[in-house]
Amino acid sequence: MNMTVDQTDFFKTLTEKSDGGALRGDYALADAQYVVKQDWKAYTPEQHALWRRLYERQARLAPGRACDVFIDSLAKMGAADGIPDLERTSALLFKATGWRLVENDWTPAQRQRITYLSASKYRSEAWNGKR
Numbered sequence: 001m002n003m004t005v006d007q008t009d010f011f012k013t014l015t016e017k018s019d020g021g022a023l024r025g026d027y028a029l030a031d032a033q034y035v036v037k038q039d040w041k042a043y044t045p046e047q048h049a050l051w052r053r054l055y056e057r058q059a060r061l062a063p064g065r066a067c068d069v070f071i072d073s074l075a076k077m078g079a080a081d082g083i084p085d086l087e088r089t090s091a092l093l094f095k096a097t098g099w100r101l102v103e104n105d106w107t108p109a110q111r112q113r114i115t116y117l118s119a120s121k122y123r124s125e126a127w128n129g130k131r
Contacts, residue, residue, distance in 0.1 A: 035102045038086045048082035055080055 030036045059080065062071050073096070077089050090101040 038103045040083070040085045040087075043083050051083045052080065 059074070062074070076096075077084065077092055079089070086101050086103055094100050
């Protein structure tokens with residue numbers, strides 16, 4: 001089975017699946033590193049319900065596929081009840097590991113990923129609950 005993808009085909013597919021390859025999200029409130037503060041209160045009950053359904057499905061698959069430390073840590077983050085509040089989750093993560101979460105949408109500034117990692121920050125994609 002050939003898994004090689006032609007770059008032209010890749011970008012064509014990317015464009016088709018990502019609204020023409022345009023940036024997602026509202027960057028009006030982004031800081032210099034493209035970080036956009038999560039508006040957790042704006043998530044609807046329907047979005048939280050969808051998250052819970054997806055989370056539950058994935059959590060059932062973890063035993064036997066993920067190590068116990070991962071499963072235990074995931075439970076400690078309190079992500080099962082709804083879309084996580086990144087400030088709260090980041091505080092827990094920082095206390096345990098020295099790392100923080102920052103939210104940003106896809107950005108052409110890929111070097112930011114390296115900047116985040118060098119500053120012990122892990123990039124988290126914005127999740128809007130749409131299918």
